[in-house]
Amino acid sequence: MADFKDLRDYLGRLRAKLGDGAVQDLSGAHWDLEIGCLSELSAQRTGPALLFDDIPGSPSGFRVLTNYMGTVPACAVALGLEPDTPGIEIVRTWKERSRSLNLIPFVNVGAGPITQNVTEGDKVDLTRFPTPRWHEDDGGRYIGTACLVIVRDPDTGWINVGTYRGCVQGRDRLSLWMLKNHGRAIATKYWARGQACPVAVVVGCDPILATAAAMTAPEGVCEYDLAGALRGRPVEVLYPPGSQLPVPAHAEIVIEGEVASPEVEAVLEGPFGEWTGYYTHSGPEPFVRVKRIMHRNDPIILGCPPMIPTITPGDQAVPMYGASIAWEHLDRSGVENVTGVWAYGRQLMVVIAVKQTAPGQARRALETAAANPRNSGGMQRFFVVVDDDIDITDLEHVLWAICTRTRPVETINIIDSQTTIIDPRLAPDRRAAGDLSMGKVLIDACKPFDWIDQFPIQNRFRDDYRDEIRTRWSSRLPL
Ligand SMILES: Cc1cc2nc3c(=O)[nH]c(=O)nc-3n(C[C@H](O)[C@H](O)[C@H](O)COP(=O)(O)O)c2cc1C
Structure with missing residues (x-):
C-alpha cells in the first residue's frame, strides 16, 4: 500500500x-x-x-x-x-x-x-x-x-x-x-x-x-x-x-x-x-x-496538461485505470480467462488478452467490453481481443496479431454506439442537433478456436533459449 x-x-x-x-x-x-x-x-x-x-x-x-x-x-x-x-x-x-x-x-x-x-x-x-x-x-x-x-x-x-x-x-x-x-x-x-x-x-x-x-x-x-x-x-x-x-x-x-x-x-x-x-x-x-x-x-x-495521444502522456495512470475499469467490467460480467487489459491513445483503443478455452470466449470478451457504460464517455472506438501469447503492452505485438490473426470479413465488426460531445469526428450539424451516433470497431484477433491446434507456430526463439544465449554472449554483445 x-x-x-x-x-x-x-x-x-x-x-x-x-x-x-x-x-x-x-x-x-x-x-x-x-x-x-x-x-x-x-x-x-x-x-x-x-x-x-x-x-x-x-x-x-x-x-x-x-x-x-x-x-x-x-x-x-x-x-x-x-x-x-x-x-x-x-x-x-x-x-x-x-x-x-x-x-x-x-x-x-x-x-x-x-x-x-x-x-x-x-x-x-x-x-x-x-x-x-x-x-x-x-x-x-x-x-x-x-x-x-x-x-x-x-x-x-x-x-x-x-x-x-x-x-x-x-x-x-x-x-x-x-x-x-x-x-x-x-x-x-x-x-x-x-x-x-x-x-x-x-x-x-x-x-x-x-x-x-x-x-x-x-x-x-x-x-x-x-x-x-x-x-x-x-x-x-x-x-x-x-x-x-x-x-x-x-x-x-x-x-x-x-x-x-x-x-x-x-x-x-x-x-x-x-x-x-x-x-x-x-x-x-x-x-x-x-x-x-x-x-x-x-x-x-x-499540472496535467492534456497531450496529443501520440505522445506517452505525462500521466500514465489514466490509460491504466481505463484498462482496469474495462477489466473489472469483464470480471463482473462473468467473462472468463481474461489475462490482461491495456489501453492505447489514452483510452481510445482497448486491448484484451484471453486464454481461450472454449468457442466464443474471445467474442464475448469483445462485446462485453464494448458495452461497458463506463468507457471513457463513449469515445473509445476500437476494441481488440488477442491471445495470451501476445504482449498487449507492446503495440507492435498487437498490430502483428491484428494483421495475421483476423479474417476481416468475419472477425472485424462495426456496431452502432453513441460518442461524447468532445469527439472531433462529430459533424457540426450532428453536434448541434445532439446526434452523437458514431459506432465502434470490434476486432477479434485471436487464433480461430476451432482449429487453434493447427494454427502456424511463431518463428521467435523460445524464452528459455533466448535467456541461455543472452547469458553466454552478453559480455561480448549487448543483448
Ligand atoms: C485530467 C482530466 C480532465 C478532465 N476534465 C474534465 C472537464 O473539463 N469537464 C468534465 O466534465 N469532465 C472532465 N474530466 C472527466 C471527469 O473528471 C470524469 O468524468 C469524472 O468521472 C466526473 O466525476 P463526477 O461524475 O463525479 O462528477 C476530466 C478527467 C481528467 C482525467
Whole structure:
C-alpha cells in the first residue's frame, strides 16, 4: 500500500525509490507556454517528473509539477508497489483495489498544513499563482487540470469529487467546464432552487487522489473513499470555517466559493487543448465566485496538461485505470480467462488478452467490453481481443496479431454506439442537433478456436533459449 499522505511525500518517495533523476527541478521557465512545451517534449521522451520553480510573475517557491506519473515505475510507486512491477500487474492491482467493497472512508483530522496561508473576500487573488498557459491556442490559463472539484448534494449530503477543467478568469473568478456528470447534476439541484452551488476546488494533491477524482464512481460514492481504497489509507480532510465541504488537510491550494447557474451569470471559456489531441469547446460556462483561498507554504500546482495521444502522456495512470475499469467490467460480467487489459491513445483503443478455452470466449470478451457504460464517455472506438501469447503492452505485438490473426470479413465488426460531445469526428450539424451516433470497431484477433491446434507456430526463439544465449554472449554483445 502507498504509505504517503500528500504530494510532497509522493515526490520524496519517487526520489527514494527511483533515484534523484526521477524528479527534475527546473528554475525560471515561463508560465506562458514554456512550461507546457517543456512538459510535452519531456513526456515524448518518457522523461522524469518536472518540478518548476522561480516562475516569472509569482513568488519564488510557488511551483508547478507536471509529468508526475509519466513512467510505469512511477505509477507503481504511486500505488505503493515495487518500481519493477509489470504494467499489467499495476492494472490488476488498480482493478482489485477499486472494487467498491473495499472503500476506505475519509477522516476528519481537524487541522493540517493547507491552512498555513488564508486570504478572504477582497484580498483573494488567483493571479498570484504561476498558472501555465499550456497550449498555444488555449483560451486562458488553466489552473485546474488535475484538480478536485468538491460539491455536496443538498438532499443527501453526498460529497462528490470530480475533475473539471478550471480557467483563471480574474482575481476572484474561476470558470469550470462541467459536462454531464455527477458534479453538474448536484450543482443543477442548487440552481433549480435559485441558489448558487457551494464548491471547493483543490489544486495540488497526491496523484492517486487526483486520479480517483476523475474516475466515474457510482452515484452516492465519494471519490475520497475510492482514493482511500487505492492508497490503502484514508484521505485526511478538514472542514474550513463555515463550510460543509471537506478538503484534504494536506492539499497544496484550495479555492472556495460559489457557482451560480450559467443562466444567471457565465463567462467565455475555452478553447483548450484536450486529451483527444485537439482543441475543444469555447462558449459561455459557469464560474466560481471565489470567497477564500488557502494554500500551503510554497504551494505546488499539480499540472496535467492534456497531450496529443501520440505522445506517452505525462500521466500514465489514466490509460491504466481505463484498462482496469474495462477489466473489472469483464470480471463482473462473468467473462472468463481474461489475462490482461491495456489501453492505447489514452483510452481510445482497448486491448484484451484471453486464454481461450472454449468457442466464443474471445467474442464475448469483445462485446462485453464494448458495452461497458463506463468507457471513457463513449469515445473509445476500437476494441481488440488477442491471445495470451501476445504482449498487449507492446503495440507492435498487437498490430502483428491484428494483421495475421483476423479474417476481416468475419472477425472485424462495426456496431452502432453513441460518442461524447468532445469527439472531433462529430459533424457540426450532428453536434448541434445532439446526434452523437458514431459506432465502434470490434476486432477479434485471436487464433480461430476451432482449429487453434493447427494454427502456424511463431518463428521467435523460445524464452528459455533466448535467456541461455543472452547469458553466454552478453559480455561480448549487448543483448
Ligand atoms: C485530467 C482530466 C480532465 C478532465 N476534465 C474534465 C472537464 O473539463 N469537464 C468534465 O466534465 N469532465 C472532465 N474530466 C472527466 C471527469 O473528471 C470524469 O468524468 C469524472 O468521472 C466526473 O466525476 P463526477 O461524475 O463525479 O462528477 C476530466 C478527467 C481528467 C482525467
